Amino acid sequence: MHEQGIAEAVVNAVERRAGGHRVRRARVRAGVLLHISEPALNQAFIMVSDGTVADGAHLDVVTEPARLACRSCGRTTTSDRLPAACPECGGTDLELQSGDGLVLESVQLAEA
């Protein structure tokens, strides 16, 4: 399952960031092109984090739009899907700048 692999990546990143402390809450920014289902990711996160410092932590998922730069006219476009052509000039030489990445934005540790 797609979300399972993403949840594993999130838990690994949370564990590195937490440095052995218990985690209460974590927030990730996920590119819209990853097509993450938030309920499925939350469910996978609960399973994958079982027995780790993130066990019982709440996961917030923020979806980030795709950003593309047109190599023909230089215009930057944000979109919730991958456009086939530049909306400005119709050029198809588009460079994906963001939208397919996964970033651990913040980790909130539980009180000691």
Ligand SMILES: [Zn+2]
């Ligand atoms: Zn263009």
